[in-house]
Amino acid sequence: MKVDVLSLFPEMFEGVLHSSIMKKAQANDAVSFNVINFRDYATDKHHKVDDYPYGGGAGMVLKPEPLFAAIEDVTVDTEKPPRIILLCPQGEKFTQKKSEELSSEEHLIFICGHYEGYDERIRDVLVTDELSLGDFVLTGGEIAAMAIIDSVVRLLPNVLGNVDSPMLDSFSTGLLEHPHYTRPANFKGMEVPEVLLSGNHAKINQWREEQSLIRTYERRKDLLETAPLTDFQRTLLKQLERNK
Template sequence: MRIDILTLFPNMFSGVLGESILKKAQEKEKVSFQVINFRDYADNKHQNVDDYPYGGGAGMVLKPQPIFDAVEDLTKNSTAKPRVILLCPQGSKYTQKKAEELAKEEHLIFICGHYEGYDERIREHLVTEEISIGDFVLTGGELGAMVIVDSVVRLLPGVLGNEDSPILDSHSSGLLEHPHYTRPANFRGLEVPEVLLSGNHQLIEQWREKESFRRTYLRRPDLLEKYKLTEQQQKWLKEFETNE
């Protein structure tokens, strides 16, 4: 996968892209990153990339020219049509399902804005989609791009050591992940559930499924509103409601 990031603050990405899973993914040649300062594409001697909004109002608006030129330059020799993603609080809310969708692409371009907003022609004629990582406003799109890049790259085949890891993550199945325990079995009188020590893999999987369902019910009941319950899960739901 090829990922290009357009930003006015490229140094913000050096630590994130150079550590942990993202670093290993590059070493395994599963992904390549390019961070571009789109100020370099400004067509004026002062390299201004923003201007006052027509009609008046507070703040500055990013001009279309530098961003259009940057994206066109990045795609002129591209064999695959890229997904051009605008980081914006007005965008659709980011989900694990969207991460899984983006992980199937060959080329992603992220546009990280600052100031009051973007010239509307960028939204209408350049980008594929607008994405928000939550219902709050950040100083710029850089942190949002980092979040999305991390969540996508870890899904690429061969990036994680255990191929089952992304499948079992919270939200991948539609439920929150079950609790985990490790050694020692007894820590300060706090014991690991006996079933996990039994060696009975069928019972362990049943326990994990139930605890995953219980955790979702208690912490994120909204996730169950559109979740198709199995017969067993319906019984668990009645049990949880009875015990409240």
Template sequence: MRIDFLTLFPEMFNGILHSSILKKAQEKKAVEFQVINFRDYSSNKHQNVDDYPYGGGAGMVLTPQPIFDAVEDLRTSSSTPPKVVLVCPQGERFNQKKAEQLAKEEHLLFVCGHYEGYDERIREHLVTDEISIGDFVLTGGELASMVIADSVVRLLPGVLGNEDSPVLDSYSSGLLEHPHYTRPADFRGYKVPDVLLSGNHKKIAEWREEESLKRTYQRRPDLLENYLLNEKQKELLKKWRNEN
């Protein structure tokens, strides 16, 4: 996969792209990152990339020319048309399903804005997807694009050491993930559930499935509204609701 970031602050990406899983993903040739300062594409002699909004109002608006030229230039250097992602508070809410969809793409291009907003023509005629990571506003799109990229890259084949890890993550199955434990079995009197020490893999799998359902019911019951429950799960939910 190739991922490009169009930004006015390329230095913000130094830490995350050269650390942890994203660094390992590059070393394994699973992904290639490119960070581009779209100010370099400005045709203005002062390299301005923003201007006052028509009709008045607070703040500055990013002009279309630098971003259009940057995206068009990057398209010509790609064998596959990129999915152009505008990160903004008005976009589609990002979730695990969207991450899984993006992980199937060959080329992602994130447009990271700053200031008051974008010229609407960027949104209408250039981008393919608008994504928001939550109902709040950040100073710019850089942090949001990093969050999305991290979520996507870890799903690429060979990136994580255990191929089952992304499959069992919270939200991947539709439920929150079950609790995890490691050594020691007894820490300050807090003990690991006996079933996990039993060596009975069938019982462990059943325990994990039940705990996953229980955690979802307790913390994110909204996720169960569209989840297809089996008969055993229906009985467990009925039991917990009666207990409450």
């Protein structure tokens, strides 16, 4: 996968894209990153990328020319149209399902805005997706871009050590993930559930399925409206409803 990021503050990405799983993903040739300062595409002598909004109002608006020029440059040799993602609080709320969808793409371009907003022609012509992390406003799109890139890249082949890991993540199954334990089996009197020490994988899988449902019921009941439940989980859900 090729990932281009258009930002006015490319230095913000140094630590994130060159550490941990992102560093490993590049070493394994699963992804390549290119962070571009789109101020370099401004044509005036002051490299101005924003201006006052027509009609008046507070704040400054990102001009179309630098971003159009930057997108044209990074897509000049591209055969398949890339997904061009605008980070914006007005966008679609980012989810694990969206992450899985984007992980199948060959080329992603992220546009990180600042100031009051974008010239609307950027949305109308350049952008394929508008994404938001939630119902709040950040200073710029960089932090949102980092979060989405991390979520997507970890799903690529040969990135995580265990190929099953992303399949069992919270939200990938429609439910929250079950609890995890490791050594020691007894820590300050707190013991690991006996079933996990039994070696009986059928019972362990049933326990995890049960705990996944219980955790979702207690913390994110809204997910149960669309989650693909097994017969066992449906029976357990009825018991939880009766006992509440």
